[in-house]
Amino acid sequence: MSDVTTIPVTKEVRDRLKLYGKKGETYSNILNRLMDEISYEIFMERQYKKLEETDKFVSLDDI
Numbered sequence: 001m002s003d004v005t006t007i008p009v010t011k012e013v014r015d016r017l018k019l020y021g022k023k024g025e026t027y028s029n030i031l032n033r034l035m036d037e038i039s040y041e042i043f044m045e046r047q048y049k050k051l052e053e054t055d056k057f058v059s060l061d062d063i
Helices: 011-020 027-053
Strands: none
Touching: 011 027
16 A cells, blocks of 8 residues: 555545445545546546537537
């Protein structure tokens, strides 16, 4: 296991974080999974915005 650190959070934040976890999942795993999901969504939003800004993009709704 890599180096471990402590991040101070309120009990309320800790309890909310637990709700996102699966049985046996560590807080580190939960946070990594959530950050991966957010990163993917942000990446896709940026890609769609770039496509919309080009003249070559045609929405499926327009076909």
